[in-house]
Amino acid sequence: MARRxxxxxxxxxxxxLREAASAVRRGELVVLPTDTVYGIGADAFSSEGIADLLAAxxxxxxxxxxxxxGSPNTLHGLVTDFSEDAxxxxxxxxxxxxxxxxxxxxxxxxDLGDTRGTVAVRMPLHPVAIExxxxxxxxxxxxxxxxxxxxxxxxxxxxxxxxxxxxxxxxGGPTPGIVPSSIVDVTGKVPVLLxxxxxxxxxxxxxxxxxxxxx
Numbered sequence: 617m618a619r620r621x622x623x624x625x626x627x628x629x630x631x632x633l634r635e636a637a638s639a640v641r642r643g644e645l646v647v648l649p650t651d652t653v654y655g656i657g658a659d660a661f662s663s664e665g666i667a668d669l670l671a672a673x674x675x676x677x678x679x680x681x682x683x684x685x686g687s688p689n690t691l692h693g694l695v696t697d698f699s700e701d702a703x704x705x706x707x708x709x710x711x712x713x714x715x716x717x718x719x720x721x722x723x724x725x726x727d728l729g730d731t732r733g734t735v736a737v738r739m740p741l742h743p744v745a746i747e748x749x750x751x752x753x754x755x756x757x758x759x760x761x762x763x764x765x766x767x768x769x770x771x772x773x774x775x776x777x778x779x780x781x782x783x784x785x786x787x788g789g790p791t792p793g794i795v796p797s798s799i800v801d802v803t804g805k806v807p808v809l810l811x812x813x814x815x816x817x818x819x820x821x822x823x824x825x826x827x828x829x830x831x
Contacts, residue, residue: 620775620785623649623744632786633747639783640752645669647760647774648748649788650684651741652713652796652814653767654774656782657684657757663727666756670729672781674763680729681756682715682736686749694735694754696721701824702802708823711741713797713814728756738797744788767794800827 621632636646643662648655656672658665660683669681685691688706691698695718702716720726720735728735737754740746749755759767760774760782768774771787798815801808809817809829821827 618775618780618782618785620771620787623786623788629744632784633744633751636748636784636786637751640665640748640755642783643668644783645672645778645781646748646784646786647771647778647782648745648757648786649742649771649791650745650757651711651792653769653791653794654760654771655684655745655757656760656774656778657755659752660728660754660756661724661726666726666728668781669756669758672778673758673761675758677729680731680736681758682738683728683754684745684749684757685737685739685754686746688739690754691718691737694718694720694724694737697803699802699805699807701807701826704823705800705802705807705820706739709815711739711746713741713795714738715797715799717799717801717803717810719803734803736799742788742791744786748786767796769794801830 621628623629640659643665658669715736715738717736761767762777769791796813798813799811807827
């Protein structure tokens with residue numbers, strides 16, 4: 617039976633975050649608010665948790681799970697060959713709606729799907745998400761919807777779709793909007809915008825003027 621906590625109530629928020637952290641450590645799924653939409657998440661290093669996440673969404677391994685982190689410092693243990701441009705983007709836009717595709721450390725024991733040695737990583741601008749991520753470490757997080765359905769802006773919408781496949785729902789109220797994060801590939805010498813979202817090409821080029829746009 618899924619448990620749900622109102623994160624706008626101080627007592628419920630404290631209990632909910634504690635229960636969510638425990639669930640993540642057990643390899644179970646949680647739903648959490650972010651600065652874009654609600655996400656469904658699991659411990660990034662739990663292969664079973666990530667497999668359950670993909671199954672709950674009806675999603676294949678060909679669409680690997682992004683990773684959310686609670687601090688830019690966490691990047692040091694996750695990625696390799698991270699360029700100066702990539703760090704400039706982190707400094708300018710994190711926490712916020714910018715996802716960076718980087719090469720992950722080859723020594724990492726995780727299975728996020730068919731990533732081909734890369735990871736899509738982001739630090740969200742939402743206090744509930746950051747508090748949970750700070751407590752449990754990196755989480756694989758995808759939008760909390762069934763594949764092919766709209767991304768949820770409310771906890772109700774997420775729970776209606778995912779039901780008891782999720783152990784803990786953290787209800788932070790409506791999220792700011794459904795505009796997704798912008799995605800920039802920083803695996804090469806020049807950053808490449810893969811998806812324009814909350815951040816425009818102009819916004820990003822103020823920080824990395826040589827940014828290219830994928831065709």
